[in-house]
Amino acid sequence: xxxxxxxxxxxxxxxxxxMVACSAADNAANATDPEEAAATEESDSNxxxxxxxxxVGILHSLSGTMAxxxxxxxxxxxxxxxxxxxxxxxxxxxLEPVIEDGASDWPTFAEKxxxxxxxxxxxxxxxxxTSASRKAMLPVVEEHNGLLFYPVQYExxxxxxxxxxxxxxxxxxxxxxxxxxxxxxxxSFFLLGSDYVFPxxxxxxxxxxxxxxxxxxxxxxxxxxxxxxxxxxxxKIKNENPDVIFNTLNGDSNxxxxxxxxxxxxxxxxxxxxxxxxxxxEIKGIGxxxxxxxxxxxxxxxxxxxxxxxEFVANYQEEYGEDAVTADPIEAGYFGVYLWAxxxxxxxxxxxxxxxxxxxxxxxxxxxxxxxxxxxxxxxxKTVRIGEVQSDGMISELWQTEEPVKPDPYLDxxxxxxxxxxxxxx
Amino acid sequence: MQNTIYQKIWSQRVIxxxxxxxxxxxxxxxxxxxxxxLGKFLAFxxxxxxxxxxxxxxxxxxxxxxxxxGLGAYCMAMYLKxxxxxxxxxxxxxxxxxxxxxxxxxxxxxxxxxxxxGILLPAIIAFMxxxxxxxxRISGVYFTILSQALVLVVVTLFVGSQNLTGGSSxxxxxxxxxxxxxxxxxxxxxxxxxxxxxxxxxxxxxxKLVKGRFGKILVGIRDGENRMRFLGYxxxxxxxxxxxxxxxxxxxxxxxxxLQVGIISPTMIGIIPSIEMVLWVxxxxxxxxxxxxxxxxxxxxxxxxxxxxxxxxxxxxxxxxFVLVVVFLPKGITGLFEKWNDRRKKQDVxxxxxxxxxxx
Numbered sequence: 210x211x212x213x214x215x216x217x218x219x220x221x222x223x224x225x226x227x228m229v230a231c232s233a234a235d236n237a238a239n240a241t242d243p244e245e246a247a248a249t250e251e252s253d254s255n256x257x258x259x260x261x262x263x264x265v266g267i268l269h270s271l272s273g274t275m276a277x278x279x280x281x282x283x284x285x286x287x288x289x290x291x292x293x294x295x296x297x298x299x300x301x302x303x304l305e306p307v308i309e310d311g312a313s314d315w316p317t318f319a320e321k322x323x324x325x326x327x328x329x330x331x332x333x334x335x336x337x338x339t340s341a342s343r344k345a346m347l348p349v350v351e352e353h354n355g356l357l358f359y360p361v362q363y364e365x366x367x368x369x370x371x372x373x374x375x376x377x378x379x380x381x382x383x384x385x386x387x388x389x390x391x392x393x394x395x396x397s398f399f400l401l402g403s404d405y406v407f408p409x410x411x412x413x414x415x416x417x418x419x420x421x422x423x424x425x426x427x428x429x430x431x432x433x434x435x436x437x438x439x440x441x442x443x444x445k446i447k448n449e450n451p452d453v454i455f456n457t458l459n460g461d462s463n464x465x466x467x468x469x470x471x472x473x474x475x476x477x478x479x480x481x482x483x484x485x486x487x488x489x490x491e492i493k494g495i496g497x498x499x500x501x502x503x504x505x506x507x508x509x510x511x512x513x514x515x516x517x518x519x520e521f522v523a524n525y526q527e528e529y530g531e532d533a534v535t536a537d538p539i540e541a542g543y544f545g546v547y548l549w550a551x552x553x554x555x556x557x558x559x560x561x562x563x564x565x566x567x568x569x570x571x572x573x574x575x576x577x578x579x580x581x582x583x584x585x586x587x588x589x590x591k592t593v594r595i596g597e598v599q600s601d602g603m604i605s606e607l608w609q610t611e612e613p614v615k616p617d618p619y620l621d622x623x624x625x626x627x628x629x630x631x632x633x634x635x
Numbered sequence: 636m637q638n639t640i641y642q643k644i645w646s647q648r649v650i651x652x653x654x655x656x657x658x659x660x661x662x663x664x665x666x667x668x669x670x671x672x673l674g675k676f677l678a679f680x681x682x683x684x685x686x687x688x689x690x691x692x693x694x695x696x697x698x699x700x701x702x703x704x705g706l707g708a709y710c711m712a713m714y715l716k717x718x719x720x721x722x723x724x725x726x727x728x729x730x731x732x733x734x735x736x737x738x739x740x741x742x743x744x745x746x747x748x749x750x751x752x753g754i755l756l757p758a759i760i761a762f763m764x765x766x767x768x769x770x771x772r773i774s775g776v777y778f779t780i781l782s783q784a785l786v787l788v789v790v791t792l793f794v795g796s797q798n799l800t801g802g803s804s805x806x807x808x809x810x811x812x813x814x815x816x817x818x819x820x821x822x823x824x825x826x827x828x829x830x831x832x833x834x835x836x837x838x839x840x841x842x843k844l845v846k847g848r849f850g851k852i853l854v855g856i857r858d859g860e861n862r863m864r865f866l867g868y869x870x871x872x873x874x875x876x877x878x879x880x881x882x883x884x885x886x887x888x889x890x891x892x893x894l895q896v897g898i899i900s901p902t903m904i905g906i907i908p909s910i911e912m913v914l915w916v917x918x919x920x921x922x923x924x925x926x927x928x929x930x931x932x933x934x935x936x937x938x939x940x941x942x943x944x945x946x947x948x949x950x951x952x953x954x955x956x957f958v959l960v961v962v963f964l965p966k967g968i969t970g971l972f973e974k975w976n977d978r979r980k981k982q983d984v985x986x987x988x989x990x991x992x993x994x995x
Contacts, residue, residue, distance in 0.1 A: 272950050310946040315805060315900045320672070324943065327668040341804035345898050348808045352818040366726075404795060405803040409731060433794060434803060 262305040263559055265290065266325035268336030273313025274435070274460065279338045281490060282360055282542040283308070284529055286335045289546035299550045300557065307331055315345040322349040332559035333358060333549050335542060340364060340406050347372065354561050358549055360542035362485065364410035365618040368586040370565065375545040376538060377508050378588050380617040383411050385593045386483055386506035387418050387455070389608060394481045395452025396424035401442060402457035404431040411457050414620060414629060421625035427451045432458070437465035443473045446480070456484040463487055467499045477502030488536035489604065497602035507537040508591040509577035510604040518576035544575035548582060579613060588616030658831045667820045671895055672939060674827040676932045678891040681834050683915045683927035684841050685884030690913065691921030692845055693877045694857030695774070699782030700885050700912050702789040703757035705904025707886025708893045710753035712806040713743040715817065715893070719810035731798035739799065746813060753890045754883045761882030762875060769871035774860070783906065790905045805900025812894065826894045833891065837884055841924055853877065918960050920967030929968055
């Protein structure tokens, strides 16, 4: 009988140890060694200059379905941090990345963002890919007045004071792509997307745009994330025979869709597919021969012809292997680190409010060209590029805007979008 | 003999009370972030108790508790979302082309209604499914498959109706709860305390339930359903009741989860989390009530701990932990102690006769 009690006692003991360990770990996190803790207590005001590193958080999915895409963004961010450190760091201090795994699970993103801000007290977080992960982190960074650099193109309709958006806003990717298609490929459109916020919102904007241009929308289909059977959709496409398929599918679905489209005998000569979530990395998975000749719309390709890009691609491949490809989100993750570092240098501190103020109008020569932070919405000016997939898996540019496009996440500049953005004004 | 049993109950109760008090006192020595994590684990522990009633005591394996958890969570999240928009249209509805608040969202403007529905809704769905399946004597693997199918249906529905549920992004960005800021440290501490109290209550009431005559009937159904039927009991009624009860407990846990984590999305209620929930119970030791609580806290603490220390390879550690426990501790962590006790008893034959607890 006593042994059973012993068991309960043991649980109690374990629980106590767990809690003590946790609180000890907390203390340890706050002060790496006791002497330093004493030192910082003595001179509270000099706390910042006492530390010789600046912690930055990196929060991408390293496991789960998104890992394949997000791992390369993480690698690019680490590369940027390494380069900055070799150049002497920021404010004379080395950057110390704290890596966490978002595990392709949105509540985990919220938990880890909380941990990075509260526990590690990082100066900024670089992270996220899906809109859902960004939306999960948004209340956390706003509550703790942290910073988040988000590197992926998205659906717009958002401008948090605590987030810098280094990917494209809809007017830097989708709107110009539709314009270009109307001019060059015809005016009957078929919209195909995965069933979540980005494709739904993007297509709502495209519908309004097509309506305004007097173009024809012949079909609109959504499939669940991870869907792999596109025969019914392709049958519908054959039936309607559009000039253009505007593709907002995400992830594995693209592999299935393009294979089945090719098997159905539809080539890029018959119908042009323009994708906004397929970059060099995804083409590797789909197979260049399958998707060859179809189009994409991004701000950056591995083939983009700038001296900065040549150096970036060389460094990236040196670090991660000859076969490693760079792509738009990878590049956006990379220059996001530089933009932040520059803003911190400008502000002379890592204090979030001051960094935000200093970041307004900052420019950087990124691999895709000059990027400038728009102070009003914390998105960046970027060049828009339409490209065609080549047989070697690279994308060659067909068209680009003459200069970087001003970001317009709420599509305020477009009359046809007034209904859209009006309904969103909370 | 009488004396020792009395002693056993007394001292167990004392230790359980001590654990409870220690949990209550946790805000004094844990940082806000760790406290928040512990609160989340304890919300999971509440669900695990409900699942143990169903699986451990009644022998009905449900791989679909994620949706009951999710329903509770979504009910609470809908209220919080409406509170955050001040009764206006949530942002995702606007994107999806809605112009006014849909009918099913209207009751969730009232917190009390939302809380009641968060418990009632899972209970009603479980009752309907349970009534139809158990009455038709669908049990064992067939029931498990059905429960899993229910998850698929509900998750597909939730992801598909983006205009109503926020789709795969789920619901997040909350503001206030009964007028208190949900993100402030004080409110979070209060949520933690509420979670601990609810856990204590659920544990205490479940213990009362299974220690009595009712619990014996449940175990009877688990170990010999037909015998119980021949004895004049109606196993389907008992099973339906327990299934409904455990769904209600799961809904309760879901509400506490949302308050502390601040987001709910279909990834939290799908097939993988549903299986994970069963793993907590199995790991802790089913049919013990305390086991699942330990399992839920331990597995989730391990998950957090591993992923913080080894963000690249933590999933392997977690997998290894599962394999080790299943291979070496088939009866879970509590089983380890039972085994150890048995061995001690064999060495010490002179100790008094004890009624062995039976396991299927």
